Amino acid sequence: MRISELIERLGRTVFETPFGATAQVIGESPEVAEIRIAVLDEVKKKIQRAGGQALFPYNVVRVVIRAAGDEAAVFELDFFRQFFDEEVRKGLAKEACRFPGDLRVEIRTADGAMDGDGWLRVETVAEEPAPLPEESPRARRSARLIVAAGSANKSEIPLQKLRTNIGRLIEVYKAEGLSRRNDLAFAEDNPINRTVSREHAHILHDKKTGEYRLFNDRWYQRGDKGENNCGLWIIRDGMGQEVHRDARGTRLLPGDEIHLGKAVLKFQVK
Numbered sequence: 001m002r003i004s005e006l007i008e009r010l011g012r013t014v015f016e017t018p019f020g021a022t023a024q025v026i027g028e029s030p031e032v033a034e035i036r037i038a039v040l041d042e043v044k045k046k047i048q049r050a051g052g053q054a055l056f057p058y059n060v061v062r063v064v065i066r067a068a069g070d071e072a073a074v075f076e077l078d079f080f081r082q083f084f085d086e087e088v089r090k091g092l093a094k095e096a097c098r099f100p101g102d103l104r105v106e107i108r109t110a111d112g113a114m115d116g117d118g119w120l121r122v123e124t125v126a127e128e129p130a131p132l133p134e135e136s137p138r139a140r141r142s143a144r145l146i147v148a149a150g151s152a153n154k155s156e157i158p159l160q161k162l163r164t165n166i167g168r169l170i171e172v173y174k175a176e177g178l179s180r181r182n183d184l185a186f187a188e189d190n191p192i193n194r195t196v197s198r199e200h201a202h203i204l205h206d207k208k209t210g211e212y213r214l215f216n217d218r219w220y221q222r223g224d225k226g227e228n229n230c231g232l233w234i235i236r237d238g239m240g241q242e243v244h245r246d247a248r249g250t251r252l253l254p255g256d257e258i259h260l261g262k263a264v265l266k267f268q269v270k
Contacts, residue, residue: 035120039063039105040091041085044121047097054097060125061088061105067109067117081107142270143205143212150263152198153189159203159212166260167191167200167217186263195261201232204249212267213249214258233259 001142048055085105143159169181174257184194199217216232235257243250254269
């Protein structure tokens with residue numbers, strides 16, 4: 001095939017063919033048919049068999065044509081790529097072959113000598129999908145706890161830390177020494193505060209989701225309904241929801257009431 005004749009024919013097609021008829025004229029071109037056959041033959045060679053099925057594991061078919069200058073500009077027109085993209089998909093479908101959904105055809109030109117002094121080269125490539133852009137952390141909304149029942153070291157506390165501890169004492173000691181510090185402590189001795197455990201609960205803030213989650217830190221036996229069982233539950237929309245000790249915690253919503261025994265906190269978000 002004389003490449004110059006193909007260039008001239010395609011050039012006339014671009015400027016003289018009525019809108020919408022370009023692909024039909026290209027498809028009828030004997031020169032383009034020669035490229036089409038070469039491309040489909042190379043694609044068929046790369047079909048693999050697995051479990052009785054035909055598979056084409058590549059998502060890029062790259063057609064490299066020897067051309068330069070004005071000639072190369074013709075092959076870079078989008079309609080040329082679209083034509084071969086459709087032909088490759090149709091050819092694979094005819095072979096009952098599965099192929100990647102992101103399969104695409106690229107048309108490139110080379111102005112230097114090619115292997116074997118040829119004018120056409122077909123490459124198949126399996127490209128890794130581009131990594132998804134990392135989501136930026138959601139803007140942190142201002143949240144706080146307000147003491148509604150009980151006597152704590154603070155009447156309210158902003159949730160500015162990743163973890164906020166809640167309990168009976170400010171500092172909790174065990175045999176090994178200091179166990180933890182509570183940001184909100186019900187240390188005063190009164191009937192309500194006595195129902196709060198030393199290490200009762202904590203709240204974690206998730207930077208990615210923007211959620212605040214409540215965790216039960218107490219050791220207890222489920223079903224213990226005694227007077228001083230130091231329970232932990234949420235009142236939401238007038239309904240009670242017990243918060244058990246687990247690794248996932250319970251998501252807090254604006255307006256939730258947090259009950260630590262008989263002490264009550266209100267969770268607010270601005």
